[in-house]
Amino acid sequence: MKLKVYADRLSQPSRAVIIFCKVNGIDFEEVLVNLAKGEHRSREFKEINPMGLVPAIVDGRFKLFESHAILKYIACGFPGIADHWYPADLFSRAKINSILDWHHSNLRRGSTTFVQNTVLAPQFGRPLNPQSASEAEKLLSSSLSDIESIWLKGNAKFLLGNPQPSIADLILVCEIMQFELLSEKDRERILEPHPKILQWVENVKHATNPHFEEVHLLLYRAKERFHSIQGKVSQSSSKL
């Protein structure tokens, strides 16, 4: 039975898992769990992941959620996946685990809170919270600085100075891609002080294309939609 990946491409960890499977030629079935329609809260999906979050996988009788755990499971359990994604070497693997653990309470927390409170909240019927957004931006910016100064030192192409990407590169870059949903002004203010981050995002895209861009198409379309709504809102408020 084929590996099933329950995902919504508007979710950054969902995209990372889908890209990883595609780049590594894994025979899988992508099952859409539409977050905007609330399908992740359905009883049916909670049989797959009781936490009601994407991504989740079903591999035969085995069910798993949490994107980092999923990527590690696939990297270790499926044949033919290049070692650089999640090295068997104790020390290299430990360093990648460390970045992935750090990610949860730093880049991911800053990024999701900022994007929620500057763009997404109204889509889910919640108000924007400018104070949360401002605190999140501080965490986000310090996280980007830490990535540059600690893991992208010197002329590093990928995290830890590795010549090829790991699952940590993929997870973190998919998170940063979520900034596509921000206004141009917010996106530039956050990313422009970080030239190494911008170069690294390009390196990860290049190493995983054409899959990276193909899996991000839905995000690019959502970006156009949001920007067109924002444009209309600011036009109508300038007429007042």
Added chain:
Amino acid sequence: MKLKVYADRLSQPSRAVIIFCKVNGIDFEEVLVNLAKGEHRSREFKEINPMGLVPAIVDGRFKLFESHAILKYIACGFPGIADHWYPADLFSRAKINSILDWHHSNLRRGSTTFVQNTVLAPQFGRPLNPQSASEAEKLLSSSLSDIESIWLKGNAKFLLGNPQPSIADLILVCEIMQFELLSEKDRERILEPHPKILQWVENVKHATNPHFEEVHLLLYRAKERFHSIQGKVSQSSSKL
């Protein structure tokens, strides 16, 4: 050269790493990084962990931070550690990774935010934030319910129904032990609806004693200190 563990026993992930080393008879040196004195922000410690957080380890020339990554590194890299702590089996390991990943944005986030904003903030010169505390309590309570209904189903002694503890049991229970710092009223309100959690905490203590209690002594002493300060504050305010 001995493994060095940089830690402060008032930090819950520090305690988990120290207990793990002691239970498994690892020859290590514990190096105190006193958080209350700000030693984690010193230039000297940032040479060990540039993020300025405990725990961190140095093993020969190898440096590592993030408690989950450290526990996995020790479990896989040191001889004689029983398999149940971090099973080599692909499926069992994936389930433990999933719990540990979930922990960051759920139990840990709820717990640290709640304890900070009901007890600790003034110790670090910051004001308490009742709204943050109230939001954190919701996350905390739903996290405890999720642990009970998903990972402690039936008569499970440890997470996932395992007969012996894993590193996930140790990390999560050390987090819950931080509630010792709360007022009795807060602690009871949060924990009493969760009898399975209370039993599971006892099971983990029992499986790791005498080390568990010995490593928690500093926390118990801090609890007495905080409760005595709180008592004085409420006495003096009742005289007003």
